Amino acid sequence: MAAKSRTERPVRGSVRQPMPHVGGALLKPSPLAEPFCMADNFGKAGGRNARHGGEARMHVTVNGVRLFFDVAGEKLVADGPNMRKRPTVLLLHGGPGFDHSMFKPSFAPLAEVAQLIYLDHRGNGRSEHGYRSRWTLDQWGDDVRDFCDAVGIEQPIVLGYSFGGIVAQSYAVRHPDHPAKLVLYSTAPVLLDAPVLEAFRQFGGPEVHAIASAYLAHRTPETTAAYRATCFPLYNTKPNDPNLDFAGSSTTTFRSISSRVRASEWTSVRV
Numbered sequence: 001m002a003a004k005s006r007t008e009r010p011v012r013g014s015v016r017q018p019m020p021h022v023g024g025a026l027l028k029p030s031p032l033a034e035p036f037c038m039a040d041n042f043g044k045a046g047g048r049n050a051r052h053g054g055e056a057r058m059h060v061t062v063n064g065v066r067l068f069f070d071v072a073g074e075k076l077v078a079d080g081p082n083m084r085k086r087p088t089v090l091l092l093h094g095g096p097g098f099d100h101s102m103f104k105p106s107f108a109p110l111a112e113v114a115q116l117i118y119l120d121h122r123g124n125g126r127s128e129h130g131y132r133s134r135w136t137l138d139q140w141g142d143d144v145r146d147f148c149d150a151v152g153i154e155q156p157i158v159l160g161y162s163f164g165g166i167v168a169q170s171y172a173v174r175h176p177d178h179p180a181k182l183v184l185y186s187t188a189p190v191l192l193d194a195p196v197l198e199a200f201r202q203f204g205g206p207e208v209h210a211i212a213s214a215y216l217a218h219r220t221p222e223t224t225a226a227y228r229a230t231c232f233p234l235y236n237t238k239p240n241d242p243n244l245d246f247a248g249s250s251t252t253t254f255r256s257i258s259s260r261v262r263a264s265e266w267t268s269v270r271v
Contacts, residue, residue, distance in 0.1 A: 059127075062147045063139070068126035069147070070100065070118040073111030087180070090117045090156040092144065092164030094186075099125025102161070117156070119147060121167060141170030145178055155180035162186050203234050 059066040076083045089110060093100045100118035110116055120127040122143055123135050144167065148156055158179045160168025165187025172182050193216050201209040208230055215227035 060147065060150050062143055062150050063122075063130075063134075065122045065128040065130035067122060067128070067143065067147055068100075068120040069151075072108065072116040072118070073114055075115045087114045088117060088153050088156045089114045090119060090144070090148070090153065090158045092119060092121070092158065092160040092168050093125070094162030094164050095121070095124055096163050097124060098163075101125075114157070117151075117153065119144070121164070137166065137170040138174070140167040141172075141174045144168070144171040145175040148178070157181045157183065159183040159185060160187060200231060200234065204231070208234065 058070065059068050061067075073086065075086055075088065077086060078084075091100060091103050091107065093102055099120050103118060107116060121140055122128065122130050123132070144158065148154070156179055158168050158171065158181070160166070160183070162185075165184045166189075168182060168184060169187070169189055172179060197209055197212055197216070200212040211223075211226050211230045215223040215231070
């Protein structure tokens, strides 16, 4: 029997302790013990009933991988003698290679009027890698729908930021009757290099343009590092929040998923 390729060996995990229900589905805590942001760090920590910021970490198995999610706000609130449902907002983070924490604390006030669900895509954040061959927009889009089914979310308001917006479009195209609303934030249906490079030339000059061109043409550890160091600061012309540090992000995951997103999978979100 032929052995499986090392690159195709998924990360597995098990959880046993029951947790409260959200939307009628049983939730379970993660066995991870130490906080980390990038999927490349998965499996380096051990232990059970881990807590981060005073809240239990939660995973649910969807399409063969354990996806991490977090919840803020109540679904049902008292309204006189009755219980009133609040809308559910599902937040899909940017990347690839980042996690849901980019939404915190900016979106926290929404928990006063809605239930917020923060989800880490497969291969990102605290979710499992799974097989790299399944890091596709079709799969990420299906994961959103199947995650909702797994935890009992119906008619969510799905907000996708940047890469998460691309995933949200894949989800909406493949499951058009599922979302109540779709919010696309700083994203696009098709990635075109020419306007991106022209923007880098305009805001950063010829040197930045050359670094961005090299990165888009050939994603290597060297071009990725140069792009992140030189081009990332131009994503936002306002001073960066000193509490937000992307320097520790996973270059391997970022580069690997980026190459897949920019390939043929783009056709799945064209409308």
